[in-house]
Ligand SMILES: Nc1nc2c(ncn2[C@@H]2O[C@H](COP(=O)(O)OP(=O)(O)OP(=O)(O)O)[C@@H](O)[C@H]2O)c(=O)[nH]1
């Protein structure tokens with residue numbers, strides 16, 4: 270199955286929700302008026318896009334309808350797709366990893382797919398000819414290290430690990446040292462996700478980042494927040510919490526092959542100006558793609 274089909278199939282439930290609601294609105298379509306715009310705004314809000322973003326999309330849509338004299342349902346749909354895509358395209362979604370030894374820090378709450386995404390990203394970068402190393406800085410559970418080891422094998426890259434309970438920042442410190450010695454291009458650091466224990470999470474993440482900053486002041490650094498697309502509105506809270514501790518450079522949206530609520534990402538990107546860099550569409554090593562806003566919107570509506 271091609272990537273687009275996978276995404277489309279995955280977004281099937283999202284599609285049903287946004288598309289179905291949208292079609293309900295258009296099924297009673299008579300003319301383009303305020304009532305129609307109000308109904309569309311409601312659909313957007315119900316699709317987790319967020320009140321502010323939905324209002325702005327509709328306001329732009331209203332202007333376009335006037336300016337372009339749109340009178341048909343299909344024209345409204347097309348303009349709506351366009352406006353949503355514009356939002357998702359506001360920022361650059363490429364990874365900036367130009368320095369020899371650059372670092373990707375992976376953060377996010379429990380179970381969103383951090384470790385899995387690391388495996389997939391490592392695999393991609395290795396295939397692109399980069400030498401990758403992963404650091405098992407989630408020392409919270411022994412199983413976390415074992416899981417990352419399995420992914421490192423799949424991606425064919427080295428791993429730096431310590432015993433369970435070790436200081437995560439010390440794992441990162443050691444990994445940076447080893448990475449420099451062995452000519453690594455990109456170091457990817459796994460972290461433990463715990464939003465409920467926020468203070469600890471903050472301290473631990475800050476410490477890891479201090480080590481990276483101190484050891485590699487001039488290196489390119491990405492801090493990717495992993496978000497499970499099935500969580501809906503809660504994802505907004507996660508972005509807020511992690512933005513307080515880290516300069517998030519991009520999002521990884523996982524589980525879009527599942528019961529996805531992809532709409533939430535439109536609001537997140539709009540309100541935070543953080544681009545989606547990758548999307549996860551399955552549990553296999555190849556099930557990750559660079560985010561493409563056009564495909565994404567086409568799959569949703
Ligand atoms: N269907 C699907 N499952 C995924 C995807 N990404 C991750 N998963 C699954 O989600 C579960 C959690 O993934 P992990 O990578 O362990 O998540 P994590 O964020 O590292 O979890 P913790 O280390 O416990 O915080 C696993 O069962 C993965 O196989 C995806 O894109 N699609």
Ligand SMILES: [Mg+2]
Pocket residue numbers: 383384385407413459460
């Ligand atoms: Mg993990």
